[in-house]
Amino acid sequence: MLIASRQKAVIASVKAGIAEKFRTKDLGKARFILGIEIDYDMERRTSGISQKAYTESIIKKFGQENAKSCLTPLEPGVNLTKADEPQTEEDRAKMKSKPYRSLVGSLMYLACGTRPGISVAVAKLSRFLENPDQRCAIVFDGLLGTRLEAYSDADWAGNRDDRRSVSGMLLKLCGAPVVWRSTFQKTVALSSTEAEYMALSDCVKECVWMRRRLKDIGAEQVEATVIYENNQGAMALAKNVSYQARTKHIDIRYHFI
Structure with a gap:
């Protein structure tokens, strides 16, 4: 179990509370857990994994x-x-x-x-996974502030078999990625604008959830979260959801934005 806090007193209090009910062993400062290495730079007051x-x-x-x-x-x-x-x-x-x-x-x-x-x-x-081919080769490339910001993107009709698009999102906190996802969209998008808009909607929902989590731990986001999007049509649609002939078929759930 990892316990993290800005104050040592809080860490000590949590440890004491757990020790009252369970047999525990203090392993000291975390260095390695579940295959993940934790590094500390005390001069810069930073840590990394x-x-x-x-x-x-x-x-x-x-x-x-x-x-x-x-x-x-x-x-x-x-x-x-x-x-x-x-x-x-x-x-x-x-x-x-x-x-x-x-x-x-x-x-x-x-x-x-x-x-x-x-x-x-x-x-x-x-x-x-069921029927891989030689083309499915893996290339190993270098495998060897509390401000929240997000990035949204979509690969329109990227799946050549059923023409579904892929949604991608990335949420960063203090410049470090904390949430990322790449998933197939449930429906076939008729345009790149629609694909990007659907991806943007999912990204917004993830941001709302993350903002609530940050508020719960005392890191409330006062300013609006910036979401970076590169499709002009999707951005225009997000700002103006009024009737448009080319986008009237988009499911209401994606107008969550």
């Missing part, structure tokens, strides 16, 4: 010690579809001998922990 040891264990486990790194975890423009899946029994048998599921699961834990930058790549690869 990483999964270097866990990442190196993945690389060694799957025999990627000599693999070349690249600037991005997935090359731009790469679209994996069901058409890329093995079509013959020989190819299927060949891929079944590879620990594909284990590898994707290991990377998913890494993406959820400290490496949001690989979330999209892992999400794409996880769609082929």
